[in-house]
Amino acid sequence: MHEWALASTVLGFLFRELGCRKLEHVVIALGELQNIDWEVFRFALKNIAKTEGLEIKHIEFVRKKAKFYCNRCGHEWTLDDVNLSEEEREAIHFVPEAVHAYVKCPKCGSRDFTVVEGRGVELISFAGEGCNVSALRS
């Protein structure tokens, strides 16, 4: 149920940190390796907002591709560059840590790699009333 914790964090940032009063839209990127149920997350955002008397009209999610960096040869790649079975992809979706069991560097075969992108939740854009965007630059 970490969708609810995440939703609460995102909303806290928008409404408390930035001071938004109403949101017309918000676009959130979800990492490919972030095990999140989009519909639960959307439901959580809407519900927490409602409970707190806040308003979000439109929520949009985009998927952010996972990116890997080989610690041995410096090669960078994505999940598109490796051959994974349906089951392996599924396993990675549910247990992102499993990526180290199924993925290796397509260039040198090393399993010593870093996940550069694809784990987080990122606020891409938003628009609303009263949002103090300058707070983002500090």
Ligand SMILES: [Zn+2]
């Ligand atoms: Zn490599």
